[in-house]
Amino acid sequence: MTTNKKCSVLVCCLVVPILQFAIACSPSRRNILGEQWVIFPAERAKEMRIGSWLLSDDQTIDYWSPSKKDILALEDDLPDFLETNTILFDSQKSSILDRLDGYHRQYVGFLLVGRKIIYANYFCNDMGIHWETEYVFILDGGDCYFQFKYDVETGDSFDLRINGEA
Numbered sequence: 001m002t003t004n005k006k007c008s009v010l011v012c013c014l015v016v017p018i019l020q021f022a023i024a025c026s027p028s029r030r031n032i033l034g035e036q037w038v039i040f041p042a043e044r045a046k047e048m049r050i051g052s053w054l055l056s057d058d059q060t061i062d063y064w065s066p067s068k069k070d071i072l073a074l075e076d077d078l079p080d081f082l083e084t085n086t087i088l089f090d091s092q093k094s095s096i097l098d099r100l101d102g103y104h105r106q107y108v109g110f111l112l113v114g115r116k117i118i119y120a121n122y123f124c125n126d127m128g129i130h131w132e133t134e135y136v137f138i139l140d141g142g143d144c145y146f147q148f149k150y151d152v153e154t155g156d157s158f159d160l161r162i163n164g165e166a
Contacts, residue, residue, distance in 0.1 A: 036101075036103070037071065037106070038132050038133075039065070039066050039067075039107045039108075039109075040106065040107065040108050040135070042109065045063045045109070045110070046061075046063050048134075050110075050119070051063065061110055063109060063110050064111065065109055066107055066108075066116075066118050066152070070109075070118060070152055071107055071118070073152070074107075074118055074150045074157070077150070077155060077156075077157055079100075081148070081160070082096055082097055082100075083097070085160050096143060103122040103123060103124050104122070104123055104124070105121065106120075106135060107120055107121075112149075115152075115153060116151070117150065119147065119149055120148050120149070121147050122146050122147065123136050123138065123141075123144060123145045138163065139164075140164055140165060141166075142162070142164070142165045143163070145162070145163035146160065146161060146163065147160075147161045148160040148161065
């Protein structure tokens with residue numbers, strides 16, 4: 001192999017992966033992905049118009065990007081929050097807490113009356129949707145699908161919603 005070809009191969013092997021990594025790590029566009037969860041950054045949530053499903057049409061929706069630390073705080077509070085709302089899970093076959101590890105999670109940050117809120121979307125069946133990049137919005141499905149809001153400043157979870165049964 002000639003020296004020019006060796007250099008070309010070396011450049012392709014080194015430069016292309018570095019460029020791909022730099023593009024993938026762009027902070028405003030990259031989803032933060034955990035094993036079973038994803039944080040949609042503000043720009044992506046805005047593109048998907050997720051807030052239009054959460055708030056009334058006459059409200060201006062401002063997004064922000066939650067951090068992994070914010071999500072871990074939400075997750076730490078979740079068992080207590082679900083325990084205090086077990087009556088809403090009356091049709092369940094087993095405790096939602098027993099099945100919690102089987103749920104995928106999506107997180108979106110938005111401002112509600114100036115407060116940083118995380119909208120948490122939990123689901124046990126993604127219905128073939130690429131949940132790591134697309135928001136999962138399913139009607140019905142029972143307690144396989146539930147959502148709630150979390151106030152980052154106060155650490156309070158609220159507005160638990162569980163899908164109905166069809």
